[in-house]
Amino acid sequence: MDSVLLVHRLQFAFTATFHYLFPQLTMGLALLIVVLKTIGLRRNDPAYHEAARFWGKIFGINFVLGVVTGIPMEFQFGTNWSIFSRFAGGVIGQTLAMEGMFAFFLESAFLGLFLYGEKRLRPKAHWLSAVAVFVGSWLSGYFIIATDAFLQHPVGYFTAADGSLQLASFWDFVLNPWAGWQYAHNMCGAAITGAFIMTAVGAFYLLSGKWTAHARIFVKAGVIAGCVFSVLQIFPTGDGQGKMVTDLQPVTLAAMEGLFQGQSAAPLLIVGQPNEQQGKIDNPIQVPGMLSVLTYRRWNANVRGLDAFPKQDWPGNIPLLYYSYHIMVGLGTIFVAVMVVALFLLWRGRLFNARWMLWILMLAAPFPYIANTAGWMTAELGRQPWLVYGLMRTEEGYSKVVSAGNGMFTLLGFMGMYMVLGILGLFLLRREIEHGPVAGPATEAK
């Protein structure tokens, strides 16, 4: 790959991956905080309000980091991908501008009220501000997914005389069928991160014998939500997303599954290393016929392999795409298993004393981040070599005026900056967890 293109791609991939560590938690927590506030309001139970306040603080730290790492995403469309912006801005500008107008204003206005206005607002109004933050953050997610869906499966556009894409139908574009499944799948992923983190903090408190009353609320809410969303993540949302890839990006499906040769009764690979040079999988462990069932619902259905497509249309990095997809699916399956067992123990009333299970729930905390990241890598590596599927190749879209040296300068700058932000964020989150749910905010202590 040419080195200028590589620098631009690396910078976007790095900043996007780092950025999405924060919104996946804030979107998930926004939902759970609304649940906690609702229960607190209905039962008039202060412990639930304290729990919501504690998670509000965790949310606040992540929100700041999500905002500051999010601004570069919007900027980079223009700075690093200007040829692409000129080409597709007439369409995707719609959703990016709407995100600002509808989601960011809502979220930022009400987050201030939620975090700092609890004493000024009546309880109902404070609950409403939590709901507004939730709606804002989930709307924001939709606008971004709709933008990405256009890159994956362009609809609702026409090509103008100057070669650029322009909007033909607003509703076709905004209600892209690709966006529906991707949004559902992505938001389940965010809810899983929120649920696993809430559960893990609760499990940590229970294991260390601290704030056990609040910890039980965390674990209970986290396990119920975690179980519901882990199941939804696989069926119907993951399945729906997979069928869409089968229909609309068959070459991506072949690469994800590591299917070099098309065949009927295609097997589903569980483990194995793709060997692109020899066009086969090394050390395969597979379930015969399963891929045909999952894609076409028939044992004998013929699934097209990579050999059915010209090599220049293959996703550029097949091994990474293959591993991302398998890591995502593997972890997703483990999440269901963990959460179903935890829910069973909760139902039998044994979870809070089952230390082995609490250990598992605590140590599970990082894995939803890995699964969500791997999922996005699957989507975006799978789209390659296209920037806008079938319309513009990635190598055509970057800013020709920005040299590799200038790109490297800013890439290194982002790496340094994000390392500092990451360390600061972890440090502050650890402090909040150490302070626990019922210590007042630091400024009130004096």
Add this chain to the structure above:
Amino acid sequence: MASLWFWVVAVMVATYVVLDGFDLGAGAIYLLAAKTNEERRRVLRAIGPVWDGNEVWLLAAGGVLYFAFPQLYASSFSGFYLPLMIVLWLLMLRAVGIEFRAHIESVVWQDFFDTIFSVSSILLAVFFGAALGNVVRGVPLDASGYFFEPLWTNFKLGPQTGILDWYTVLTGVIGLVTLTAHGSYYVALKTDEDLGRRARGIALLCWPVQFFLTCSSLVATYFIRPEIMVNYGKHAIGILVPIVVFASLAVMLWANPKGKEKLAFVASSLYITFMLVGAAFALYPVVLPARNHRYDLTIYNTAAGVHGLSVGLVWWALGATLALGYFVFVYRMFRGKVQLGEGHY
């Protein structure tokens, strides 16, 4: 249609500068005006619940610019690559400075974040002023519709300009002084006692500099870009711009020593709005002038398709109404002088 969107973007940018301008200005005077920890917390309290919402105007204006003028977005953002990235880093540092300071009660920790907050606010004010200067002066666009500016060349206005030359340094300083005064009026409005007095004092010191720089910037702009007078000659309404600019300067001078902070703040907001609107008025229909006028980017050669722009009017009107509603609500919730005691910061 494109003209309408030109003014929508201009108004959104002006709104951003007026709103985020006061919290940037508050950051600029932060170390000077607020001496004790308690005073610093008061300043942060004054901007804390609103600064993030103010900054959203930058994102929203950027988004609308992208939507309405994708070709302008593509050319200008890639051409101003380095300064934009530096602005991003400064915005990050500043946000962290504001939000993370209060988490730990330690003089070392707080002094560190105080300095980060203040220095990044000052630099952002300078960069925004210089950015406006670059747009007014024009950039080395060529037939491809693209350009790339290094941070500086030789500080002269040659064919290959840098982001910084004598003219944009001048506009950068105006940006800093204007926002410093703007922030001082806001801090004076939201606080009292020593802190409020010091903020008023800083604003008083800013005034002659602001007046002198405003006059010299008008002369300098006419000197480097005489075409700015064309629209003013064509449309008599343009005369409003200098009238409002100098009238607001006069009001600031009069209101500040009398303790009428609200009036001074409103005047400062009007001053900023009309300086920006005046620049937009002078440029229209050009959106990014080229050093060689053949390659000017205008609303006509950068706008998105007509259908997209018409659809946008519907949701923009709805979104802007909602946003206005939130802002009125939030500013009402946190109105009056700040009280310490509850909540964060």
